[in-house]
Amino acid sequence: SQTIHQWPATLVQPVGSPLSLECTVEGTSNPNLYWYRQAAGRGLQLLFYSVGIGQISSEVPQNLSASRPQDRQFILSSKKLLLSDSGFYLCAWSVGREWYEQYFGPGTRLTVT
Amino acid sequence: SQQGEEDPQALSIQEGENATMNCSYKTSINNLQWYRQNSGRGLVHLILIRSNEREKHSGRLRVTLDTSKKSSSLLITASRAADTASYFCATVRNSGYALNFGKGTSLLVTP
Numbered sequence: 488s489q490t491i492h493q494w495p496a497t498l499v500q501p502v503g504s505p506l507s508l509e510c511t512v513e514g515t516s517n518p519n520l521y522w523y524r525q526a527a528g529r530g531l532q533l534l535f536y537s538v539g540i541g542q543i544s545s546e547v548p549q550n551l552s553a554s555r556p557q558d559r560q561f562i563l564s565s566k567k568l569l570l571s572d573s574g575f576y577l578c579a580w581s582v583g584r585e586w587y588e589q590y591f592g593p594g595t596r597l598t599v600t
Numbered sequence: 601s602q603q604g605e606e607d608p609q610a611l612s613i614q615e616g617e618n619a620t621m622n623c624s625y626k627t628s629i630n631n632l633q634w635y636r637q638n639s640g641r642g643l644v645h646l647i648l649i650r651s652n653e654r655e656k657h658s659g660r661l662r663v664t665l666d667t668s669k670k671s672s673s674l675l676i677t678a679s680r681a682a683d684t685a686s687y688f689c690a691t692v693r694n695s696g697y698a699l700n701f702g703k704g705t706s707l708l709v710t711p
Contacts (some may be wrong), residue, residue, distance in 0.1 A: 502691035519697050530688065530703040531643075538697055546698070548682065577642055587699060588691050 489557050491516035493592035501600055506551075506565040508595050510578030511558065518580040520561040521589060522553055525575040537561060573599045604632075604689040604702035612708045619676040621705040622670075623689030630667060633690045634674050637704070643688065646674075677711045 490513045500506060512518050524535040534553045535553035545555050550569060554562045561578060575596050579589040607622045619705040623632070631650045649656045649665045649672065656663045662675040676683055686704040693700055 508620050521698075528703075531701040533698050536697055544697075547662065575637075579643075581697075586697050587690075587701065588645055589643075590645065590649060592637075594640070596640070 489579060489590065491580055491592040492591060493576075493595050495595060496593065497596045497598075499598045499600060500568050500572055503567050506563070506568050506597070507570070507575070508563040508576055508578075508597075510561040510563075510592055511559055512580045515559070515582055517558060517585050518582050520555065520559075521579040521581075522561065522563050523577040523579065525577060527574075531577065532537070534563070543565075568599045570599050573597055604691055604700055606687065606689055606702040606705040608705060610702070610706045610708070612710065613679055615680055615681050615709055615711050616707075618682070619677055619679050619707055619709070621674045621687050621707070623672045623674070623702060625672075625689075625691050625700075626670065627691075627694065629667070629691045631692065632672050633699075634661075634663060634672075635688045635690060635701075637686045637688065639685070646687075676707075679707075680709050683707060684709045 491512050494598050519538050521536045523531040537543050537555045540555050552564050555559050575594050577594045578592040581589045604623050604625045604695045610669050621700050622633045632700045633648045647658045647663050649663045660677045665672045686706045690699040693707045
């Protein structure tokens with residue numbers, strides 16, 4: 488069966504510090520991978536998605552970037568965090584023709600102070 | 601921009617009652633999904649209904665879709681305290697491999 492891992496679960500970082508969030512999927516090959524952000528009381532905002540290694544589509548032009556160094560690994564990064572980067576970050580995966588059925592990780596709660 | 605909008609934003613009921621949540625969307629769709637999110641957790645896929653379907657059941661869940669009104673409803677029958685969560689509808693965007701999520705309905709089921 489497929490599983491998705493995210494770490495860390497929680498993170499408190501000062502403004503201006505770098506960020507690296509990691510997501511890995513097990514039990515499937517060539518998944519589509521997604522990074523979402525959820526602000527308090529809001530819906531999900533798609534940040535990046537990837538349909539293959541080295542293929543990253545950006546939805547939000549902010550100080551965040553994403554990379555996919557391996558087939559089942561998706562990394563969200565920032566060189567300098569802003570207060571507005573605080574939120575709940577969710578990674579998700581999907582496969583095949585029914586790519587729209589997405590399966591989410593447990594999330595990372597990021598607080599920028 | 602977000603495609604789906606859930607209504608109501610918050611709903612409080614007692615165990616055993618039915619809970620109904622609605623979702624409206626703006627453009628034509630091929631399918632619509634409902635997800636659940638427990639507090640502080642990731643989203644869980646509940647059910648998908650295709651544009652050529654009007655109603656779909658899964659356990660205590662019943663989803664309807666009215667493409668002429670661009671709306672969907674999620675009914676949870678005989679609610680339990682464990683159903684307390686936020687519920688989101690999601691539609692496929694016109695381009696790319698992306699979904700549009702609404703802001704969700706926060707459901708509280710009290711014993």
